Amino acid sequence: MPRNKLDNLNCSIANALDLIGEWWTLLILREAFFGSRRFEDFQQHLGIARNILTTRLRKLCDSGVLERVPVREGARRHEYRLTQMGRDLLPTLIALTQWGDRWLHTRSGAPVKFVERASGEPIANVTVQTRDGRALEPRDLAMVPGPGATEETIERLRLMQSAFKQRNGQ
Amino acid sequence: MPRNKLDNLNCSIANALDLIGEWWTLLILREAFFGSRRFEDFQQHLGIARNILTTRLRKLCDSGVLERVPVREGARRHEYRLTQMGRDLLPTLIALTQWGDRWLHTRSGAPVKFVERASGEPIANVTVQTRDGRALEPRDLAMVPGPGATEETIERLRLMQSAFKQRNGQ
DNA sequence: ATATTTAGTTGCATATTGCAACTATTAATT
DNA sequence: AATTAATAGTTGCAATATGCAACTAAATAT
Numbered sequence: 001m002p003r004n005k006l007d008n009l010n011c012s013i014a015n016a017l018d019l020i021g022e023w024w025t026l027l028i029l030r031e032a033f034f035g036s037r038r039f040e041d042f043q044q045h046l047g048i049a050r051n052i053l054t055t056r057l058r059k060l061c062d063s064g065v066l067e068r069v070p071v072r073e074g075a076r077r078h079e080y081r082l083t084q085m086g087r088d089l090l091p092t093l094i095a096l097t098q099w100g101d102r103w104l105h106t107r108s109g110a111p112v113k114f115v116e117r118a119s120g121e122p123i124a125n126v127t128v129q130t131r132d133g134r135a136l137e138p139r140d141l142a143m144v145p146g147p148g149a150t151e152e153t154i155e156r157l158r159l160m161q162s163a164f165k166q167r168n169g170q
Numbered sequence: 171m172p173r174n175k176l177d178n179l180n181c182s183i184a185n186a187l188d189l190i191g192e193w194w195t196l197l198i199l200r201e202a203f204f205g206s207r208r209f210e211d212f213q214q215h216l217g218i219a220r221n222i223l224t225t226r227l228r229k230l231c232d233s234g235v236l237e238r239v240p241v242r243e244g245a246r247r248h249e250y251r252l253t254q255m256g257r258d259l260l261p262t263l264i265a266l267t268q269w270g271d272r273w274l275h276t277r278s279g280a281p282v283k284f285v286e287r288a289s290g291e292p293i294a295n296v297t298v299q300t301r302d303g304r305a306l307e308p309r310d311l312a313m314v315p316g317p318g319a320t321e322e323t324i325e326r327l328r329l330m331q332s333a334f335k336q337r338n339g340q
Numbered sequence: 341a342t343a344t345t346t347a348g349t350t351g352c353a354t355a356t357t358g359c360a361a362c363t364a365t366t367a368a369t370t
Numbered sequence: 371a372a373t374t375a376a377t378a379g380t381t382g383c384a385a386t387a388t389g390c391a392a393c394t395a396a397a398t399a400t
Contacts, residue, residue, distance in 0.1 A: 010281045012270030013200050013263065019274070023357075026191065030183050033308065035330045039378050045326075049358050054379060064273075077366065077377070085273050087308050091296045092269055093183065095262040100182030101316075103234075103255050104189070109317030111180045112327070116300055117312040124301045126261045130286055131294045133303055138203065138257050142287040146271075147279030156215075157282070160205045193388075209347050219389050224348060247346070247397070 010150045019063050020089070024048050025056055026096075029082075029089060032066065037079035065089070095126040180320045189233050190259070194218050195226055196266075199252075199259060202236065207249035235259070265296040 020026060027046055036042050043053055057080055060066040065086040068078045094114065101110035114123045127135045142161070145154045190196060197216055206212050213223055227250055230236040235256040238248045264284065271280035284293045297305040312331075315324045 011197075011200075012267045012275060012280065012282070014197060015274045016266050016270035017196060021191075021193075021196065023191075026187060027184060030181075034313070034326070035333055040376085043378090049360095050379065051359090051381080052357065075366090082308075088269055088272065090308050090311075091298055092262060092265040094298050095265050095296065096186050097182045099258055099262055100186035102258065104185040105182060105318050110182065111316050111318045111320065111323050112182075112313050113316035114298075115312050115314055116306060117310055119300075120312075121300060123306060123311070124299045124303075126265065126296060126298060128261055128264050128284075128296060129294045130289075130291060133294075136286060136293060138252075138260050140287055141260075141293070142285050142290075143204070143282050144285055146281050146283035148275050148281045150281065153281050156204070163205055210345085213347090220348065221350080221390090222388060245397090 010148070010153050019059070020065065022056065022059075024052060025060070026093070028053070028056055028060070029065070029086065030093060032080065032082050032086065033090065033093060037081060038071075039080075042080075060086075091126055094123070098125055180318070180323050189229070189235065192226065192229075194222060195230065196263070198223070198226055198230070199235070199256065200263060202250065202252050202256065203260065203263060207251060208241075209250075212250075230256075261296055264293070268295055 020029065024046070028042055028048075031042050031045055034045075036045060039053065039057070042048065042057075043050055046053075048056075057066065057068075061068050061080070064083055066080045067083050068080055071077045071079050097110075097112070097114075105111070115121060116123060128141070129135055142164075143157055145157055149157075190199065194216065198212055198218075201212050201215055204215075206215060209223065209227070212218065212227075213220060216223075218226075227236065227238075231238050231250070234253055236250045237253050238250055241247045241249050267280075267282070267284075275281070285291060286293065298311070299305055312334075313327055315327055319327075
């Protein structure tokens with residue numbers, strides 16, 4: 001990955017992308033959500049080069065997104081399963097899928113529909129919401145320094161805020 | 171992008187990643203949500219190589235995620251703004267950010283906090299929900315063929331379904 | 341009129357990916 | 371038990387993408 005790691009330290013997106021933003025990685029995780037567990041499953045479904053699959057699986061295991069467990073008690077062969085950290089990517093994956101469904105499949109419609117298993121009801125679109133469930137648009141959001149903000153981040157957010165006020169004539 | 175384009179045709183995630191899964195692209199879009207609009211803004215905030223920034227911006231404009239508009243009426247200089255298609259990536263970006271906050275910033279906490287502009291209240295975690303607002307876990311979800319499903323997709327989903335039943339002893 | 345900023349382009353070194361062949365276990369078959 | 375096939379990689383090399391720095395050209399500012 002030739003991308004600079006410089007000063008990505010204080011950005012969750014940059015840190016997340018260092019882990020799961022590499023070529024193939026999100027497709028591997030999609031496969032994992034679809035039920036793939038074994039090396040050959042991933043390889044055959046995705047058509048990914050075997051050496052790349054090796055390095056991706058290793059990285060995902062090292063970082064705790066997947067775990068490598070023996071296929072049976074005491075077996076030497078293993079399989080790759082989502083951990084809680086991996087399962088926690090579901091909202092991201094679904095949000096991305098819905099975006100693709102909406103903007104990139106205008107002809108034929110979504111290839112896969114997600115439904116609640118128990119009821120068969122389609123799920124809602126993933127949205128950004130208040131804690132009491134009102135949907136928010138980009139313009140309704142503001143960003144403020146969190147507990148892990150650096151001085152640099154704080155300064156950046158201050159600049160954003162004043163640019164926003166200026167544009168809205170305040 | 172050396173990734174195979176083969177048979178990605180029927181997967182929204184694969185198609186989405188062809189557009190926004192390249193190195194830097196999501197960071198560029200994060201910058202856009204943070205208020206960057208000009209070439210130099212993106213370049214300086216990210217430290218990205220200028221030639222790569224050029225190709226990424228071009229691709230994002232060509233595909234309709236960003237638009238290239240004159241800075242003022244009749245000006246030759248232009249800036250890059252999110253389109254509706256681009257703004258629609260907000261849930262994906264926030265979901266990814268929250269994942270990073272949760273799993274990769276355990277020490278210091280989130281660098282940036284998203285709040286409702288009007289009230290200052292923190293937003294909720296992005297979750298997958300039913301249409302009446304109940305949160306769903308991965309195990310509560312099932313996938314069924316959508317309107318754009320190919321025969322291959324349908325077969326794949328059938329296999330998943332029977333594997334699921336087998337694991338759960340039905 | 342000159343200098344500076346902005347928005348790129350170009351060329352070359354380095355890093356990543358794709359491909360195909362090869363290896364070494366493990367599981368299945370005779 | 372021996373042979374075969376499937377699984378899970380590794381290795382080497384060619385094709386691509388990225389990083390860097392210098393260069394260009396137009397638009398603003400002085």
